Amino acid sequence: MERAIVISTHGGPEVLTVTELPDPVAGPGEILIRVGAFGLNHAEAYTRSGAWGQVAAVPGIECAGLVEADPSGELPVGKRVVAILGGMGRTRNGSYAELVTVPATNVAAVETRLPWADLAAVPEVYATAYSALNGNLALGAGETLLVRGAVVDALLDLVGNSVLRDSLAAVGPRGRVCQAGFLGGFAPVVDFDPIADLPSGVRLSFFGSAFVLGSRAFPLSAVPLDAICAQVEAGVLKAPPHPDLPLRRDRRGPPGDGGGPGPGKDGRHPRPTRSRPRRGRRSRFVGPVGTGAVPSPVRVNAGVAGKPGRR
Incomplete structure (x- = not known):
């Protein structure tokens, strides 16, 4: 069983609940990822509130982690990857979880050694x-x-x-x-x-990245995510996340989430402070103490430094 955050009903951030779900299994054309960290994006305020109608129970449209299984054999187990969209959080369970299946077309292998929280700050915003x-x-x-x-x-x-x-x-x-x-x-x-x-x-x-990124017309391979990660690692691009918080049900909602649609992914302004996870800790939020006035990124670290958490 994996831990995941689910939308219990449409509403504000208080409807997000940590629960246990059966481990997902990768089917043909999919990759199973053990999540190291994932991001909260502006779009997820809309999915949670019900503005986009019926969506998957587990939100989340991006993550960074390690390949747990690839039925095609193209990516080896343990390969470091980032994943974006592909229906995550909309038509299929998303990345607010310890494990997630993603269409292979929406997964990119990366060589960077960025910490999970730093790496999770890259894929969706930079690809868009x-x-x-x-x-x-x-x-x-x-x-x-x-x-x-x-x-x-x-x-x-x-x-x-x-x-x-x-x-x-x-x-x-x-x-x-x-x-x-x-x-x-x-x-x-x-x-x-x-x-x-x-x-x-x-x-x-x-x-509209949510609708086309990873499709034949807009392949993810056209975005040099590995090169972008290398620039982040070298300090050329600045994309550090915020301090992290435990992955748990917080009645105040995720940091920076004002309880409804507002500033988010598309206008994020990363801040330089962060706290690295200590070995052995459970999954963790990585996010700002936001006011709702400044667009802010939020990241969740689902493991330990250098290695996603396992049960």
């Missing part, structure tokens, strides 16, 4: 940013990415529909806007008229 900047926006040398208020060549919009008109107006002639988040909520743009609201020559695109 890389895909949007290099795919949708095709950002090139000499171009300017938005500093809001300036006229720029390309704009990555993580707020969503509530600022779409402003975003379209902020780019220069033949500029590009990629909407890749919904921190401002799901409400549609009222009376949006492409003829009036879309400037001539400006290109608008959308990148």
Whole structure:
């Protein structure tokens, strides 16, 4: 039996409950991962609240850990990997657990020796940013990415529909806007008229990582996650997590979770402080003491330093 966090009913963070579930088994085209650490993302506030309808009992859309089983034999047992999306937390049980099965197309092997909590801060946020900047926006040398208020060549919009008109107006002639988040909520743009609201020559695109990353059209292999992890390990990219807390039912909810949809994955601002797990401890939260005003990452460490926990 594995320990997992489940959504007991739709609501605030108090509905998250630690329980025991039968160990999952990898089927054809799947990989079983023993989770070393996993992240809390903005999207999970919506799945927990019921805004996205019926979803899997176990939330979580990303993790870092070790291969426990790969029926195809492609990845050896014990191989260090990260996993993103592939239906986790939506159509299949997600990563808030000690074990999780993930479609092989949504698993990437990495060579980094980053601690689990640090590694779990990388996959979803960097894969989304890389895909949007290099795919949708095709950002090139000499171009300017938005500093809001300036006229720029390309704009990555993580707020969503509530600022779409402003975003379209902020780019220069033949500029590009990629909407890749919904921190401002799901409400549609009222009376949006492409003829009036879309400037001539400006290109608008959308990148929904939760729906496409790992598909044939958007393969995870196109994202250099191993190289990104190496840059994090070298200190070129800054992605440290927050201090960790035990993996247990906390009536206040996960740190940084205000109890409803709010700032999260798409606008996360990692902070430099963290606490490494001590050998022999049970699964642990790795997260901020958040106020809800600053987008913050949260990570959960499910094992000990360098090795995911086993029962």
